[in-house]
Amino acid sequence: MRAAVLSEVDGPFELRDVADPVPQDGEALVRVRAAGINFLDVLIRRGRYPQMPELPVVLGAELAGELEDGTRVMALHTPGAYAELAAVPRGALVPLPDGASFAEGAGFVLTFLTAYVPLTRQVVLRGGQTVLVHAAAGGVGTATIQVARALGARVVAAVGSPEKLEVCRELGAEEAYVYDELPDDLRVDVVADPVGGELFEAAVARLRPLGTLVAIGYAGGLWPELQPAQLVGRNVGVQGVYIGRLLRHAPDVVAAATGELLELWRAGSIRPFVGAEFPLADVEQAHELVESRRSVGKVVLLP
Numbered sequence: 180m181r182a183a184v185l186s187e188v189d190g191p192f193e194l195r196d197v198a199d200p201v202p203q204d205g206e207a208l209v210r211v212r213a214a215g216i217n218f219l220d221v222l223i224r225r226g227r228y229p230q231m232p233e234l235p236v237v238l239g240a241e242l243a244g245e246l247e248d249g250t251r252v253m254a255l256h257t258p259g260a261y262a263e264l265a266a267v268p269r270g271a272l273v274p275l276p277d278g279a280s281f282a283e284g285a286g287f288v289l290t291f292l293t294a295y296v297p298l299t300r301q302v303v304l305r306g307g308q309t310v311l312v313h314a315a316a317g318g319v320g321t322a323t324i325q326v327a328r329a330l331g332a333r334v335v336a337a338v339g340s341p342e343k344l345e346v347c348r349e350l351g352a353e354e355a356y357v358y359d360e361l362p363d364d365l366r367v368d369v370v371a372d373p374v375g376g377e378l379f380e381a382a383v384a385r386l387r388p389l390g391t392l393v394a395i396g397y398a399g400g401l402w403p404e405l406q407p408a409q410l411v412g413r414n415v416g417v418q419g420v421y422i423g424r425l426l427r428h429a430p431d432v433v434a435a436a437t438g439e440l441l442e443l444w445r446a447g448s449i450r451p452f453v454g455a456e457f458p459l460a461d462v463e464q465a466h467e468l469v470e471s472r473r474s475v476g477k478v479v480l481l482p
């Protein structure tokens with residue numbers, strides 16, 4: 180099969196023939212029709228991920244495709260989605276809803292779990308509360324806007340550049356701002372933060388009493404030191420979410436959340452937002468789009 184192989188940190192992707200994966204007991208062979216790009220893939224490529232895989236590696240953590248009998252499936256599968264075939268544990272297969280495209284399916288499981296688990300398992304979100312979403316036009320961000328709205332919250336979206344504002348409003352954000360233009364007096368009940376760095380620090384001060392900041396990622400830089408006194412004094416909390424490890428240590432939680440998300444999709448309350456599709460051969464351009472902060476929604480490869 181053809182796959183996009185990364186052989187060294189900062190190296191190019193090489194599209195080449197590699198051995199077909201052989202499904203082991205309990206695994207199914209999936210013909211990959213779409214593979215979602217996650218920022219995780221960018222971090223691995225740049226050598227900035229704490230759990231670096233052994234290189235050479237076929238990156239890609241989310242896919243949608245078909246089983247040998249034509250059943251349409253999607254899966255959180257890492258690494259190995261940037262390829263024509265993948266051997267996926269049967270327990271990880273999720274049915275692709277009727278009417279959904281493979282590209283949408285490749286932006287669902289990991290992306291929406293990352294939005295949904297914190298807002299349903301770590302934060303007690305009550306209707307009418309306000310959620311501030313950083314990197315709101317990105318993959319996790321567009322999912323978080325929709326999930327928060329589906330749970331009855333008001334959404335304030337924050338993004339790095341003005342051309343991303345409209346998509347946030349279209350997906351349901353009541354307000355949308357470029358980071359620098361967030362009102363000084365904005366106070367929120369929850370912050371969903373995939374960016375980290377200085378934005379994370381500023382967001383702690385935006386929490387209302389009893390509010391929670393959920394740390395999701397550090398696309399914009401590692402987290403600053405945080406002293407408990409900063410939380411105690413404000414009556415606020417910080418939570419962290421890492422779906423990969425949750426899957427290993429609490430698979431029942433992940434399975435239940437995935438089922439609930441599927442129901443929301445089928446009911447029309449949420450839908451993966453695909454901003455760009457590229458053939459697998461153009462993986463370099465696709466990564467460049469994500470890394471340069473110009474992408475909106477999910478960027479998807481079509482093997």
Ligand SMILES: NC(=O)c1ccc[n+]([C@@H]2O[C@H](COP(=O)([O-])OP(=O)(O)OC[C@H]3O[C@@H](n4cnc5c(N)ncnc54)[C@H](OP(=O)(O)O)[C@@H]3O)[C@@H](O)[C@H]2O)c1
Nearest residue numbers: 217218317318319338339373396397398399420421422472
């Ligand atoms: N914890 C978990 O289990 C989990 C799971 C999936 C993803 N994540 C994390 O969630 C974040 C979003 O992932 P994603 O795949 O959906 O990516 P994405 O949001 O589609 O793309 C990353 C976005 O981060 C923002 N950003 C801020 N500073 C940046 C910088 N210096 N360089 C590049 N981007 C920067 C950009 O949006 P603006 O220009 O609007 O700021 C960019 O579009 C990542 O940090 C990822 O690692 C965590």
